[in-house]
Structure formats: C-alpha cells, structure tokens
Amino acid sequence: MKNNYSNGEVRVGFYVCHCGHNIAGMVDCPAVAYYISRLPGVVVSRDYKYMCSDPGQELIKQDIKEHGLNRVVVASCSPLLHEHTFRHAVEAAGLNPFFFQMVNIREHGSWVHTDRAAATDKAMALSRAAVNRVRFHRPLETTRVPIHPDVLVVGGGIAGIHAALTMANGGKKVFLVERDPSIGGHMAKFDKTFPTLDCAACILTPKMSAVRSHENITLWTYSEVVKVEGYVGNYVVTVKRKPRYVNEELCIGCQECINACIFKEAKFPDEFNVGLSKRKPVYIPFPQAVPQAVVIDPMRCLHFKTGKCKQTCVEACGDRHAIDLNQKEELVQIKVGNIVVATGFKLFDAKRIPQYGYGLYPNVVTSIELERLVTSSGPTGGHVVLNNGRTPQSVAFVLCVGSRDHKTNRWCSRTCCMHSMKLAQLVREHTGADVTVFYLDIRAPGKGCEEFYDKSLKDGIQFVRGRVAEVTDWAVTPEEEGKLVVRVEDTLAGLVRRIPVDMIVLAVGMEPQADSQDVRRLFNMSCGTEGWFLEKHPKMAPVSTFTDGVFIAGCCQGPKDIPDSIAQAGAAAAEAMALIDRGYIEQEPNTAYIVEEDCSGCKSCVPLCPYTAITFDEAKGKASINAALCKGCGTCVAACPSGSIRQHLFEDDEIFSEIEGVLAHA
Amino acid sequence: MTYNYFPGCSLKGLGRAYEESLLPVMRHLGVEMAELDDWNCCGATAYMSVDEHMACVLAARNLALAEKAGPQDLVTPCSACYLVLNKTKHYIKDSPEINATVQRGLGAIGLSFSGKTAVRHPLDVLVHDVGLDVIKEKVVRPLKGLKVAPYYGCQVVRPYATFDDAWNPTTMDRLLKTLGAEVVHYPLKTKCCGASLTGTVPEAGLRLTYILLKEAVRRGADVIATICPLCQFNLDAYHDQVEKRWGPARIPTVYFTQLMGLAFGLPVEQLGLNRNFVPMKPLPEVPAPA
Numbered sequence: 001m002k003n004n005y006s007n008g009e010v011r012v013g014f015y016v017c018h019c020g021h022n023i024a025g026m027v028d029c030p031a032v033a034y035y036i037s038r039l040p041g042v043v044v045s046r047d048y049k050y051m052c053s054d055p056g057q058e059l060i061k062q063d064i065k066e067h068g069l070n071r072v073v074v075a076s077c078s079p080l081l082h083e084h085t086f087r088h089a090v091e092a093a094g095l096n097p098f099f100f101q102m103v104n105i106r107e108h109g110s111w112v113h114t115d116r117a118a119a120t121d122k123a124m125a126l127s128r129a130a131v132n133r134v135r136f137h138r139p140l141e142t143t144r145v146p147i148h149p150d151v152l153v154v155g156g157g158i159a160g161i162h163a164a165l166t167m168a169n170g171g172k173k174v175f176l177v178e179r180d181p182s183i184g185g186h187m188a189k190f191d192k193t194f195p196t197l198d199c200a201a202c203i204l205t206p207k208m209s210a211v212r213s214h215e216n217i218t219l220w221t222y223s224e225v226v227k228v229e230g231y232v233g234n235y236v237v238t239v240k241r242k243p244r245y246v247n248e249e250l251c252i253g254c255q256e257c258i259n260a261c262i263f264k265e266a267k268f269p270d271e272f273n274v275g276l277s278k279r280k281p282v283y284i285p286f287p288q289a290v291p292q293a294v295v296i297d298p299m300r301c302l303h304f305k306t307g308k309c310k311q312t313c314v315e316a317c318g319d320r321h322a323i324d325l326n327q328k329e330e331l332v333q334i335k336v337g338n339i340v341v342a343t344g345f346k347l348f349d350a351k352r353i354p355q356y357g358y359g360l361y362p363n364v365v366t367s368i369e370l371e372r373l374v375t376s377s378g379p380t381g382g383h384v385v386l387n388n389g390r391t392p393q394s395v396a397f398v399l400c401v402g403s404r405d406h407k408t409n410r411w412c413s414r415t416c417c418m419h420s421m422k423l424a425q426l427v428r429e430h431t432g433a434d435v436t437v438f439y440l441d442i443r444a445p446g447k448g449c450e451e452f453y454d455k456s457l458k459d460g461i462q463f464v465r466g467r468v469a470e471v472t473d474w475a476v477t478p479e480e481e482g483k484l485v486v487r488v489e490d491t492l493a494g495l496v497r498r499i500p501v502d503m504i505v506l507a508v509g510m511e512p513q514a515d516s517q518d519v520r521r522l523f524n525m526s527c528g529t530e531g532w533f534l535e536k537h538p539k540m541a542p543v544s545t546f547t548d549g550v551f552i553a554g555c556c557q558g559p560k561d562i563p564d565s566i567a568q569a570g571a572a573a574a575e576a577m578a579l580i581d582r583g584y585i586e587q588e589p590n591t592a593y594i595v596e597e598d599c600s601g602c603k604s605c606v607p608l609c610p611y612t613a614i615t616f617d618e619a620k621g622k623a624s625i626n627a628a629l630c631k632g633c634g635t636c637v638a639a640c641p642s643g644s645i646r647q648h649l650f651e652d653d654e655i656f657s658e659i660e661g662v663l664a665h666a
Numbered sequence: 667m668t669y670n671y672f673p674g675c676s677l678k679g680l681g682r683a684y685e686e687s688l689l690p691v692m693r694h695l696g697v698e699m700a701e702l703d704d705w706n707c708c709g710a711t712a713y714m715s716v717d718e719h720m721a722c723v724l725a726a727r728n729l730a731l732a733e734k735a736g737p738q739d740l741v742t743p744c745s746a747c748y749l750v751l752n753k754t755k756h757y758i759k760d761s762p763e764i765n766a767t768v769q770r771g772l773g774a775i776g777l778s779f780s781g782k783t784a785v786r787h788p789l790d791v792l793v794h795d796v797g798l799d800v801i802k803e804k805v806v807r808p809l810k811g812l813k814v815a816p817y818y819g820c821q822v823v824r825p826y827a828t829f830d831d832a833w834n835p836t837t838m839d840r841l842l843k844t845l846g847a848e849v850v851h852y853p854l855k856t857k858c859c860g861a862s863l864t865g866t867v868p869e870a871g872l873r874l875t876y877i878l879l880k881e882a883v884r885r886g887a888d889v890i891a892t893i894c895p896l897c898q899f900n901l902d903a904y905h906d907q908v909e910k911r912w913g914p915a916r917i918p919t920v921y922f923t924q925l926m927g928l929a930f931g932l933p934v935e936q937l938g939l940n941r942n943f944v945p946m947k948p949l950p951e952v953p954a955p956a
Contacts, residue, residue, distance in 0.1 A: 354834040360851075472853045474881045 010135045013044040013069040014127065015060065017051035017076035019106055026110035028120040032075065035124045039131055043067050052082050057089040064093035071134045075103035075127045096139035098589070098649065101130040129661030136653045140589040145628050147233035148337035149580050152177065154225055154523075157185020158562055159554025159569040160342035161207050166573035168216035172580060175334055176211060177239055178221045180271075182289035183208055185344055189272065189368065191375040191382075193562060194422040195452035201288060201377075208290040221291060226331070228522055231611065231629060232549030233337045233585045243327035245296035250322035253292035257323060258282050260316035262309055268300050270379075273372050277379035282313050287377055296323070338549045338576040341533065342569060343519055345555040348402025348409065348508040356401065356506055357471040361484055362387035364471055364504045367397075367419055374426045384430050384503075391431050392502035396486050397424060398468045399439040403509030411530055413509035414559040417443045420507045421456045428459065436462040436499060438488055446561060464499070466491045471504055510559040523550050532558045543572040548585070551575050590649040591630040592637050596622050598644030605636040605645060669791065670732045670740045670783075671699040674708055674747035681895030683938025684743055687923040688788060690937070694804060694930050695796050699741065702731050708747040711862075718757070722764050723771035725754040729785075730777040739784040741791055743923075745821035745894035751785040752826050787822055789893050789922065790829040793837050798844045806931040808846025812949065814925070815852040815887035815917075816842060817878065819897040823856055832856075838922055842891060845929040850885045854878055859897040864904060875900050876908045879915035889946055890919040902943045918946040 014036045018024035029047040037045035044063045050056050051074055063069055072095070074086050079102045087097035105123040113119040149172060153164045156178030164176045176183070187193075188208075190200035211217055220241060227238035258280055266278035272286045281300035284292070296313075298304035303311060303325060317323045350358035350366050357364045363386050365373075376382035386392050397420045403413040417439065424435045437456075442463070444453045457463065470487040476498060483500035490497045512531035513519065520527050524547045526534040533552045536544040543551045551572035554565040579585070592613075601621040606614045613629035614636060616622075625636075625645075637647045646652070677685040692699050705728050713721040729751060732740040742748050757764045759781055772778050792801065816838045823832045830837045835856065839849045859878060863871030878901060882890050892898045901919035908915060920942065927937040928949060939946060 354831065357853075360853075474854055474877065475884075476877060 010041045010071055011043045011067065011069050012041050012071040012073060012131055012134060013060065013063045013067065014042055014046070014131060015051050015056075015072070015074045016047045016105070016123070016127065017056070017074065018047065018049045019076060020049065023076070023106050023110045026113055026116055026119045027105060027123045028116065031120055032123050032127060036127050036131060039128065041135060042131060043069060051076050052085055057085065060086070060089045061093040064090070064095060070095060070099060071137065072100045073103065073127065073130045073134055074100075075105045075123060075130070077106040078104050098140040099134070099137050101134040101137070103127050103130045125662050128664060129658045132661030132664075133654045133658035136651065136657055138648070138651070140648055142589055143587045143627065144584040145233055145587055146584050147580055147582070148235070148335050149173065150175065150334070150336045151338045151340065151576055151580070152225075152235070152237055152334065152336040153340045153342060155185070155342035155344055155554070155556070156180070156183030156211075156219075156221065157342060157344045157554060157565075158187045158204065158207075159344070159565040160185070160340070161211055162566045162569035163340045163342060163553055163573045164217055165207060165210055165214065166570055167577060168214045170573075170577050171216065172577060173216050173218070175218045175220065175239075175336065177223050177225055178219075179224050180285065181222045181244060181295040182285040182291070183211060183219070183221060184286075184288070184290065187562060188286065188288070189274075189375075190371055191378075192422060192426065194418045195446070195448040197422065197425070205288045208288065212290045219291070220332075222295065225522060228339070228524070229612070231631070232547075233579070235336050235339060235549065237334050237336060237339070239332045239334065241330040241332060243298075243329055244293070245298070245323065245325050245327050246294050247322050247324055248291050248293045250320055251293040252320070252322075253284060253294065255284065255294070256316040257294060257313035258284070260312040262302055262312055268297070273379045274366075274368055276369060276372055293322075296325075337580055338551065339523060340551045340553055340569075340572045340576060341519070341523055341525070341556060342552070342554045342572075343513055343516070343556040345510040345559065346513050348511050350401055350506045350508050352408060353401060355470045356398065356468070357473075357484070357504075358506055361471070361473060361504075363392075363484060363502060364506065367416065367423060367505055367507045370423050370427070370505050374423065374430060382430070384427055386502055392433050394434045394436070394501040395424075395427050395431075395503045395505060396499065396501040397435070397437045397505045397507055398471070398486070399437065399507045400467065401506040401508050402511070404440060409509055409511060409530070411509075411559065412443060414443070415561045416507040416509060418446065418449055418452065418561070420505070421452060421461070423505065424456060424461050425459065428461065433502070434462070436464055436486075436501065438464050438466060438468050438486065440465070440467055446563070464488060464490050464492075464497070475500075510555060513556070516556070523547065525550060525552070532556065543568055543575055549579065587628065588632060590632040590647065591627045592625050592632065592634070592645050592647045593627070594623055594625055595644045595646060596620070598642050599623055600642045600644070602641060604639055604641060608635050608639050610635065667696060667795065668698040668700060668738050669786070670735050670738050671701045672705055672708075672728055672732065672740055672742040672747060672751070673701060674742060674744040676744045676746075676895035680899050681744065683941040684895055684898070684921045684923065686936065686938035687921055687927045688743055690932050691923050691926045691930065692788075694932065695792075695800065697791070697796060700735065700738075702728065702735060705731060708750045710746050710750060714750065714753070719764055719767045721750075722754045722757050723768050725750050726758065726768045726772060726779050727775070727777065729754065729783055730772050730779040732783045733779055734777065737782075739786045739791070741786050741788055743788050743893075743895075745787075745819055746896065748785060748787050749821040749826070752828070755781060755785065756826070787829070787893070789822070789837055789841070792926075793841055794829065798840060801841070801926070802844050805845055805929045807929055807949070809842075809925060809929050809949070810846045812847045813850050813886055813888045814842050814847045815850050815882040815885065815890045816855055817852065817882075817890050817892045817897060817901075817919075818855050819892065819894040820856055820858055822893060838891065838893065841922065842925065845925060847925065850882075850887045852882065852885060852887070854881055859894075859900040861896060861900070864900050868907070871900070872904055872908050872911065875904055876912045876915055879905075879908065879917055880912070883915055883917050887917060889925075890917060891922045891925055892919055893922055905944055916944060918942055918944045920946055
C-alpha cells in the first residue's frame with residue numbers, strides 16, 4: 001500500500017493497551033490486536049499491559065527501528081491524557097510526531113459499556129478506522145508563539161489578592177481588577193478565622209496594603225472586565241472603569257466630605273455591614289478599605305438625582321480638588337498573556353426557605369450578619385444583641401441552609417460547619433448564652449478543625465443532629481411564649497423536639513455568583529452543572545480551565561475556606577508564571593488553511609469564525625486565515641461552499657478513510 | 667364562566683354552611699356551578715389506605731362524570747375531595763396497573779376517563795380565574811377592622827402544591843385583604859387540625875386543635891377563616907372539651923366564602939353563619955347608603 005507522504009510503502013504499527021483492568025476488563029485486547037494484524041499495511045500489532053509506561057513507549061521506538069514502521073496507532077485512553085506521550089515517543093524514534101493516531105477505547109469504550117463482546121467489537125471498529133486514516137497523515141510542524149509577560153487577575157478577594165501578590169513578587173506586571181470600590185472580598189467582613197481564632201483583619205490588611213503599594217501591581221477597583229479577545233499568550237482585555245467621582249490619586253481618605261454631605265444622617269443600607277448599618281451617598285466602604293478613597297453613589301447622591309445640591313462635599317475637599325462630579329465611565333484596553341479568574345461566590349438567600357422565618361422574624365439572622373455583629377468594627381461595636389437591644393440568653397445555629405438540600409443546592413458548602421462553630425464560640429464568649437447547633441453531619445476535615453469541634457463540645461455547646469423543619473413563634477408551653485421555636489427531628493434521640501431560643505442563626509451556604517454565566521462566557525470557560533467554574537481536570541489540573549492561559553482560583557471554582565483559596569491562588573499564579581517564563585506557546589498544527597485558487601471570495605467563512613482568525617484580503621479577493629488565532633474548530637471548513645478551506649489532520653481523505661474503516665468493520 | 671361542581675358529602679351534611687355561602691358568592695360573581703349528576707363518595711383518605719386500586723376506581727367515577735359533562739374544570743370545595751381526586755389523577759397517570767383497574771371498572775358502567783379534566787379548588791378559581799380586581803369591585807361592605815387568621819389546613823397544599831406554596835400559601839391572605847380584612851401573622855396556617863384523630867385519639871387530635879385556636883387568640887384574631895369542612899368542624903365543635911383540658915381558647919371559625927358573602931353585602935341569614943357552635947359576632951352596623 002502506498003501514498004504520497006511516506007516515501008514508499010506504508011508500514012503501520014498497532015498497539016492496544018490493557019490499562020490494567022481498565023480496558024482489558026471489558027475489551028478482549030489480544031483479539032483486537034489479532035484482528036488489526038490481518039489488515040493491509042499493518043506490520044506489527046501488539047497488546048500490552050501499560051502502553052504509557054516507559055517499556056510501553058520503548059516498544060514503539062524499537063518496532064519503528066526494527067520493522068521500519070512509518071505510521072503508529074495506539075488504542076488506549078483519551079488523547080487528552082496521553083496523545084502527547086505517544087507523539088513524543090514516535091518523534092524520539094525519528095518519525096514526524098503527526099504520523100501517529102490515537103484511539104480512545106477506554107472513556108469511549110470499556111468504561112461506558114457493560115457487554116464485553118460488543119465493547120470488543122467497537123474497539124476493533126475504532127482501531128480499524130484509525131489504521132485506515134493514519135495512512136494519509138502528512139508530516140506537520142508545531143509552531144511557537146511568544147507570550148505577553150503581563151497578567152490579569154479578576155477579583156480582589158483573598159484569592160485574587162494572593163495570586164496578584166505572588167506573581168508581582170515574582171517580577172510579573174499584574175493588573176488586578178475588582179468590581180467593588182475596595183479589595184478585600186468576603187474575608188474583610190470576618191471577625192476571626194477558624195480554627196485558630198486569629199484576627200481576620202490583622203492577617204488580611206497587610207496583604208491589601210501590599211497590593212496598593214506594589215510597584216508591579218496596577219489596581220483597578222470599581223472596575224469590570226467587559227471584553228476578552230485573543231488567545232493564550234496574547235489576550236486583549238477591555239476593562240470598564242466605573243466613575244467613583246473621586247480622584248483616587250488626590251483623595252487622602254480624610255472623610256471631610258462625608259461629614260459635610262448634605263445628608264446629615266446616614267440613611268442608605270451599608271453594603272459592607274450587609275445592611276445592618278447605614279451609610280451616606282459619599283462613603284468609604286470600611287475603615288481598612290484599599291484604596292483608602294471615598295466613593296460617591298450616584299443612585300443616592302442628591303446631585304445626580306436632582307442636580308440641585310449645594311455640593312458641600314466639593315467645598316469641604318477644598319484645594320485638594322479630589323472630588324470630580326464630572327468623572328465619566330472609561331474603557332481601557334490592556335494586553336496580557338494570562339488571566340487568573342478569582343471572582344468568588346455569593347451567599348444563599350435565606351428567604352428561599354420561608355419556613356426558617358428569615359425576613360419575617362427580626363431575630364432570625366444569617367451567619368454573615370452575626371459575623372458583623374461580633375466584629376468590633378461592626379454596626380453594634382461587637383455586641384451581639386437582639387432587635388430589642390437585649391443580649392440573647394440562648395442562640396441556635398441552623399446548619400446546611402441552602403446546602404446538601406435537593407430543594408435548593410445539593411452541594412456541601414464546606415465552610416459552614418466550622419464557620420458556625422467559630423461563631424458559636426464567639427457568641428458564648430461575648431454573651432454567655434446557651435448555644436445549640438442543629439446539624440446533619442459535622443464536617444471538620446481541615447487541619448486543626450476536628451480539634452476545634454472537640455473543643456466546642458467540651459466548651460458546652462449543644463449539638464442536635466437533624467435538619468430543622470421550621471422556625472416559628474407559636475408556643476405550646478409557657479416557656480415558649482415570646483421566643484422563637486426550632487422544630488426539629490432529633491435523629492439521635494429519635495424524637496421530634498421543640499426548642500425555644502432568643503436568636504437563630506442560619507448558616508447560609510455558598511452559591512456561584514449571580515452573573516457567573518456571563519463571566520464564564522466572557523473568559524470562554526465551562527461551568528459544572530451547579531454553576532461553579534469547571535477546572536480542566538478535577539485532580540490533575542485543578543486550577544487550569546479548558547481555555548489555555550485562563551486559570552481559576554478560590555470559591556468561583558467551588559466552596560472552600562481561606563487556606564484552600566490561598567493555596568489555589570498560589571497554584572494558579574505558579575501555572576501562569578510557568579507559561580510566562582517559558583516565553584512561548586506551542587501551537588497545534590491542526591489549523592484550517594485556504595486553497596486560494598478554489599476560493600470564490602464569498603466571505604461566508606469570515607463571520608463564522610469564533611476566534612476572528614479569518615480576514616478578507618480585498619486586493620486578492622480571497623479569504624485569509626491567521627494560523628496563530630485558529631483553534632482548529634473546523635466550522636469554516638464545513639461551511640465553505642467551494643470546499644476551498646481545508647484543515648491539517650482533518651483532510652478529506654483522512655476523514656473519509658476513517659469513516660470507511662468503521663463501516664468496513666460493521 | 668362555568669365550572670362543573672363536585673360538592674362531596676360534607677357540603678351536604680356537616681359542612682353545608684360552606685355550600686350555603688359558596689354558591690351565592692359564585693352566583694354573585696357571575697360564575698356558574700353545574701353540580702355533577704349522580705356523583706358519589708370520593709372515598710376520602712380512609713379508603714385510599716385500605717385499597718388504593720379500588721379507591722381510585724371510586725374517585726375516578728366522579729372524574730369520568732365530569733369529563734362526560736364537558737371540558738370545564740371540576741371545582742370541589744372540600745380539601746379531602748380535592749386531594750383524593752387530584753391524587754387519583756396522578757395515580758392513573760403514573761401507574762399503568764391502577765389505570766388498567768380504573769378503566770376496567772369505569773368500562774363496566776359505560777364510562778371512561780382520559781385524564782384531562784382539571785380538579786380545582788374554589789379558592790384557586792376565585793383568585794386566579796375570577797381575579798382580585800373583579801372581587802374588589804363587588805365589595806360593598808369592607809371587612810374593615812376585622813382581624814382574620816387565614817387557615818388553609820394541610821390537604822390543599824400538600825403533597826400537590828398546585829396553585830400556591832406548600833409551606834407558606836398566601837392566596838387566601840390576598841383575598842382577605844381584598845375584602846378589607848386585616849390578616850394576622852399566623853404561621854400555623856398549614857398545620858394539622860387534628861383531622862379524624864379528634865374522634866379516634868382525642869388526646870392527640872384535640873391538642874392540635876387547641877394550639878391552632880389558642881395561637882389565633884394570642885395573635886389578636888377575631889375569627890379564623892378556613893377552606894376545609896373538616897378543619898372548620900374540628901376548630902368549631904370541640905371548644906368545650908378543649909377548654910376543659912387546657913383553658914380558654916374561644917374564637918369562631920368560618921369559611922372564607924362566608925366572609926366574602928358578608929363583604930359582598932349578601933343577606934347574612936343566607937350565608938349559613940347560624941350553624942356555627944361558636945358564633946361569629948355580627949359586623950358593626952354600617953350606615954345604610956343614602
């Protein structure tokens with residue numbers, strides 16, 4: 001058998017991998033090898049326990065030398081795992097690495113079938129197709145594209161902050177974009193951190209300040225990414241900088257303008273204190289905000305609402321001229337090579353479970369509201385109080401609110417058990433109240449966490465196992481009058497119980513951000529069924545995404561605590577830096593190309609390309625494809641009415657012979 | 667607007683005040699209620715727990731009669747009938763065995779049921795089909811100052827929460843507000859009234875009744891409004907026994923349709939209000955329109 005690309009006779013070597021029992025348990029591998037051995041052009045056909053092992057690869061190399069093979073086919077796992085391995089082995093033996101074809105008989109075969117005979121038959125068909133197609137493979141070259149050394153970090157919570165600092169300390173220029181007026185994220189709202197009970201602000205604020213002062217970090221708060229173009233190594237990102245009506249460089253955070261505001265009383269819900277306190281239209285988000293600059297809320301400010309304000313803030317600012325009510329929204333374009341997405345989470349809305357009474361009974365609060373109450377910088381100066389100003393004598397925590405629940409969210413939010421136990425200890429410390437925790441299972445797997453649970457038990461916090469049915473205010477006994485009553489099936493005691501308390505804390509779970517689908521599309525990422533951003537591989541590539549050069553860190557990937565968020569942020573930073581320091585991207589050669597003499601210049605292909613890789617050469621009247629931008633999706637190839645667009649590794653003869661191979665077997 | 671009407675046994679017996687108020691209210695709103703000819707017992711909850719197949723056949727005869735009577739929805743005011751007829755529809759749809767038994771049974775008397783007829787509660791029909799706007803127009807005697815505890819009972823929202831939330835239904839709350847009444851916060855609105863336990867295990871059943879009454883009193887309600895004949899009976903008929911055991915908890919319980927009739931200015935004596943054991947105080951006299 002001959003073709004144009006092998007300098008003579010095609011000599012195929014075929015290898016079918018057992019993958020231990022993974023494949024051999026469902027596919028008769030020796031039978032597949034025997035079947036393929038009888039096909040024309042096949043010189044060697046073998047089955048082997050682990051083709052990806054060193055001896056497995058050595059087998060290929062030796063056969064290439066001894067038998068003069070010029071094509072290789074391996075039937076094993078997904079090409080995502082080992083295509084690179086085998087191409088490398090083929091190349092090491094002196095062949096072009098693209099004279100190789102891989103057949104997936106594990107993910108597409110043994111793992112998804114239960115009938116051994118049928119699975120073996122399918123493996124034979126797929127292998128025959130590959131042997132058929134590989135005859136037509138042409139020699140191809142990978143190309144190298146340089147990487148832009150700057151990095152974009154999206155999200156200024158603890159994960160984004162850590163990723164930005166890690167890369168900036170490594171000498172990379174980092175753009176950190178945060179949607180809110182200050183960085184700090186959820187962690188900035190916490191009083192103490194579990195299980196060590198160390199002060200959250202004390203460990204976070206030094207990092208926030210470091211971001212502000214770092215020479216390698218450009219910090220853009222109150223800003224959002226609105227457009228991402230390009231590809232790994234060469235992204236062009238458009239950032240919208242919302243007007244804060246204050247010049248960040250000139251403002252020193254003296255707050256004179258806030259005192260001078262025409263609104264004498266603060267009367268608008270304060271976002272940082274989750275609505276438990278009020279702020280003015282001109283405000284600083286919180287005492288340690290970075291940047292330490294005020295912001296003016298145009299939805300609340302009299303000047304923007306009516307145009308009839310004396311602008312006492314401008315007057316108070318005086319010669320500093322930091323307030324600029326004419327500031328406009330700006331779009332800024334930056335070039336970066338890599339992007340770290342750390343956009344975080346939102347908390348479950350407790351009103352979605354009406355039987356827990358949130359929004360109905362003022363003394364039913366969420367865990368983040370209690371967190372603000374116990375914080376000395378919070379709305380009550382660190383006093384845990386009921387809505388009548390009294391100190392609660394009994395407090396109940398309801399766990400798994402919006403977690404592990406088929407009616408709302410099925411996942412475990414991972415942090416609420418520990419977070420609640422931390423708050424329980426703080427509440428006891430602050431008020432001496434009796435604390436009861438209603439739980440399904442206590443999940444305290446982190447370092448030092450089980451010990452913390454143990455301490456909570458010893459400190460006299462009561463734990464009742466059972467999902468709370470209802471929080472209500474109807475009383476059966478005189479002791480219940482005027483109290484909130486938790487109705488619960490105590491699954492350890494085997495009793496339905498009614499437990500009256502003064503305050504109820506709902507441990508609300510984590511959810512993907514409300515706009516996570518928009519963000520996903522923006523950065524061309526995938527989401528799991530729950531809406532968390534999907535990592536490339538749950539174990540082997542936990543911070544990579546399916547888009548090269550886009551990494552994820554922190555809770556946008558799934559619920560996690562502070563240590564895990566920071567670990568992931570460090571990993572994402574390292575992955576990005578590894579790419580930058582290598583300096584180039586190796587591009588697969590499976591790109592589309594135009595056969596100019598056949599191109600009619602109809603321009604059908606130009607708007608179809610999702611990567612804007614196709615342009616139209618007006619002088620020649622022909623379409624032109626930028627190989628550096630082409631991702632090899634094949635859309636244009638299929639669409640071209642004159643058949644003038646072709647694609648490397650997916651030539652017509654390759655595809656047709658593959659189809660024939662499958663059909664011939666059937 | 668025409669509906670087929672399945673009253674069920676209660677509305678002809680203990681719960682006749684419900685029918686006595688429902689039909690005039692519907693007529694007043696221009697809604698025609700065509701009572702099914704030759705309807706039979708729905709089977710209630712008891713038969714379902716004895717023999718599901720035969721219970722479904724019994725209930726399905728009423729569905730078949732409704733289907734034969736026309737494409738209109740079937741309205742049934744009793745919560746037990748409402749639940750049993752809906753449950754039968756679900757069972758016929760989900761279980762080929764039950765469907766076979768039902769069709770065989772119906773076939774023997776020359777009937778069949780395709781599963782199309784919708785079974786509706788009058789509360790649903792009044793608020794969602796007639797509409798609160800239309801109802802509001804008919805209010806001539808707003809129930810101003812009357813504090814009402816809205817009590818739905820269990821069967822109309824569980825397990826099939828077809829027209830409202832299973833935990834916190836609000837359809838009747840909105841209706842009562844439209845009538846001008848003040849709705850008190852009553853978180854027991856879907857708690858158990860004791861149902862048949864008041865007869866069989868009074869210690870358990872009456873205690874549940876007591877909690878409902880006592881909490882309505884504690885929250886300052888003048889009256890409890892209900893949509894179910896069994897709830898009405900339990901909350902109305904056992905005051906002596908309840909109060910002997912646990913102390914005072916006296917409050918009248920009426921059907922929501924009776925309150926509608928009052929607000930519409932229908933003659934009080936025609937709304938069945940005289941049938942209550944614990945009578946509702948007459949509304950304060952309003953000056954006759956000049």
